[in-house]
Amino acid sequence: MPLQVTNVQQREHVFVPALPGLEPAVHAEAEALGFSSRPVDGGVELMGAPGLHQEANLRLRTASRVWLRLGRFTAADAGALSKGLAALPLGPVWDGRTVPRLSVVLHRARFKGPDAVLAAAARAWGLPSVERAGPLDEESSEGLTLLVRVEGDTCTVSADTSGEPMHRRGYRQEVSRAPLRETLAAGILVLAGYDGGEPLVDPMCGSGTFLIEGAWMSQRRAPGLGRAFAFERFPGFDAAAWSARKARAEAEALPSPRSAPRGYDINAGSLGTARRNARRAGVTLTLERQDVRTLAAPAGLGPGLVVVNPPYGKRVGEAEDLPGLYRAMGATFRRAFPGWRAAVLLPEDAGLVRALGLPEERNLPVRNGGLRCRLLLCPL
Template sequence: MPRDQDFEIFLATAPGLEPVLAEEVRLKGFKRPRTVPGGVLTRGGWPEVWRANLWIRGANRVLARLAAFPVTHLAQLDARARAMPWRDWLRPDIPFRVEASCTKSRIYHSGAAAERIARAIRAATGATEDPGAEVAVMARLDHDLCTISLDTSGEPLHKRGFKAEVNAAPLRETLAALFLRRCGFDGSEPVLDPMCGSGTFVIEAAEIAARLNPGRARAFAFERLATFDAAAWERMRAANPGRVPAVRFHGSDRDAGAVAMSRANAERAGVAAWTSFRQAPVSEARPPEGPPGLVMVNPPYGGRLGEARGLAPLYQALGRTLAAHFRGWRVGLVAADARLARATGLPFLPGDPPVPHGGLRVRLFRTAALE
């Protein structure tokens, strides 16, 4: 696969959020994105792979599809793996690892499949296999079709490189970005989170408004591939200086430690000038001066932070406060228990599908502008 060849690029996301991610990928100018289970497929070359990692907020990781072929036994897999031009992609001085999964295939032993592919890579490149290597070759055998990809991200993309401090149940930045998008947020309106925790929603909204690339301050696995062009990558990273948002973004929390954590995270992310955080219970949340916007909130779920029944008064207080003081604002609320969401008394729109998060399944509950 030459560096300029067009190939499939897979952007992974939580099941249920594929259409939201596809919309982001389309708006960022990628070719004909289409949803598939667990993510979005588009096409491009290595520069598009770099851009996807740098630009896309909602993807968990970006995979470059190297090959796909039918295979029914290990000898056949061995032959096909040895025929692949591994030196086009992998460097002999960089360790690699192989991860394989088998679903409804005649090759059912994932360890044996991974070993055949690793053996072919070692023979072609001389590279060392290391189970802790950043460079990962992913083999998926599904109904006797083997798809081989490179994980070009390395660490999951929710690790932006700014959030050094988190609270007990942090929301991943990738999930926050998709929930903001699902609520219609485009960076032009204020966002307020009255239970801000470590500040994820507020900071993510400020970054979107400032047009700051989510991957601007971290490293990626693709930088250790044979296809990497350091000069071209530096030009790409420097091409977007951002802008000054027209609105501000606000968070509050009853816990002083959470407020301090949010301020520190916003400072590291470079958005402290457009964010404000204060200590206050949810009952004291009030809209800032200016036009209405979006309330985004991720209250405690009950599964990890306490029993759901004990949280009902908190959700009721949230609902009363928003109904009384936030006329004209929309609300997005993340909850694992629909009964708690309904305890707010807010007029939610028809429900979104549940998505996995931290061992639970959570759902985004949305309102239109409150009357």
């Protein structure tokens, strides 16, 4: 295969990875935003006009990061790999002076580990050495990170345009027990069919992540407005065009959510954390201290979505207490929220599902902090 180059001056091809289980949410969100989206293993591929990588970083709520495709070529050996890497058009993303980091993925490749790829890259770019990137969930926003994926003898190279993972919106400077990633919270809301126009209640709200993400969705606020991205340090970055893009997104946002989310928690400290996080996010939440076991029906709210990330017995609480908590929670949902829908994130434990006692409409596998979980979507 000859070198196939993405000409970012005319058309962009990006890969948007997702947390395990959120691939359908990323695809649905991309389609709703008008992107040309194709589901693939681990995420979605987008095609579009120049600046697509900026728009994806700015607007996608459920994505983990955004990779800009630079080229694809055949590399049957280290020499061909080095030659292909040398021919890549790196000018728009690399100044040639700093040392890029490489994230290497090998699948049925002929190379003996990532070190062979790093050595080939150093030869290609005339560098003494090339640094291997650390875990991308912890990746700094400094410098350039390239993804080199070799599958068989096909090599695909992409540039990280996000920097810090996209779940770092900037508002959650405090967390309570068992925090939930912002991207996972947004993905669960998308999978549950939340559109921002209906009531949203979290009966165990913790640091308020579900509620803040729901408020931003209801407000149509782009999640990337308050943070910086790696593409802002690319040599070809157009600051004026980026400012105009952000201004358009800001103009589209509503001054307040269409339906104010409401949260409860038995822990007063968690409610304080949620209030402060919401203040940093620019939203106001209705928060009350109540126990999910005795939660009263929210007055004046019509049917909507009740969403919850209860204790799993691994990070918070004792495992032997969980069945009773889940039984009480299910009873509260049936009593206080008739006609609503429920989205419950819980560990892979058939006993807890039975204890919850809710009619399952969908049961989806997802991961939360590396733990295998199930997302139950239930009519009440």
